[in-house]
Amino acid sequence: RNEEYLEQQEKRESSARSYPRRLPLAIEKAEGIYVWDADGRRYYDCLAGAGTLALGHNHPVVIEAMEKVIADQRPLHTLDLTTPVKEEFVTELFDSLPASFAQRAKVQFCGPTGGDAIEAAIKLAKTATGRQGILTFQGGYHGATHATMAISGNLGPKEHVRGLIPDVHFLPYPYQYRCPFGFGGEQTHLISAHYIEQLLDDPESGILPPAAMILEVVQGEGGSIPAPIEWLQEMRRITKERNIPLIIDEVQTGVGRTGKMFAFEHAGIVPDIVVISKAIGGSLPLALVVYDEALDQWQPGAHIGTFRGNQLAMAAGTATLRYIKKHQVSDHAAAMGEKLMLTLKEWQHFIKEIGDVRGRGLMIGVEMVDPTGARSKSGSYPAHPLLAKSIQRECFNRGLMIEVGGRHGSVMRFLPPLIVTEQQLHDIMVIFKESLLAAVE
């Protein structure tokens, strides 16, 4: 039956579809960290909707919350009108933000994707500052609309879509394993911060005062690359001193994924704008920006969209936030992430193809390299995308779905549901190791 579904969809769906090419299964049933295909085969889901499924598939509290909306005959569609379901969600959301931010925060609901919320964040910053340039980072990913594509590093999709917004400046992200300066290693983040500061102060840099800086605390699609805490604090200082709004893209890192409710909390910084999506909707589409009230200078209707009021998603989001807080799911994610990293780092000693192991919480990247290639000045080996692809295939054949990403397509990305147990993690690692060794042979 699997084959039949795949064949039908291959025939009718567009060439732009991507995941089904590498993960050829028709998912018929899902629960927790598992999915079952149409032939009844079970898979561990370490892709989890690209980090969306914080509580895994169909968590009872999420299902119950949605059932309640229906049983209570709440409206399902409301544009952005006021409802009790929304009020409850906003209260829970504000309660989940650090108090220093929440007390000055405003929220704007956006079209239901992360990309639309990033668009809103850019529009808000441009409106509030009256400026237009955006500072962004090499290897960053912010979406697939025109503006979000323009501020994302990946050139592949851009090549065929000309005429993106022009005033974008790419800055070096502190990617220690592949230092953008060639030789930095552990010093990468300090060099990056120094470089960025001098660039902004150099009257000959060609950069007009920008409307915003946008960054991911851990680059997701870019290869699960965590920014050092000190660097994040430097970015906050540098932007604050120059009155540049700092937008933190928490679309993938938010809602417990990195071991804190929001990843910026690791650095103890207060952003100007935070973009939240994916896990906030408890697996349904929901996206929003939360920002400092000082920026609240846009006009009614400045960011509209028909689907900003998904009541089921809000109820699912409320249930998700409550569950995470009540059961300290972020702490659990941090502990599980540490275990995972420790194991992977041990393997690194005897599997030469593991170039780097990194991450924060349950957002972990394993960068596959070619150890027979020439080392760079900062000690990294060439990326090995073919090996990464073949590990993904071996994993899939053994019942594990895992994402491959990174700038060179050479990073195995662990994004399991945050509720993964120690035993499940152990089982996942057994499959991953077997697959890795099979692919390396």
Ligand code: PMP
């Ligand atoms: N920002 C980040 C950091 C993301 O990871 C993503 C999605 N992978 C987006 C923005 C875009 O979100 P969406 O796909 O919902 O538009």
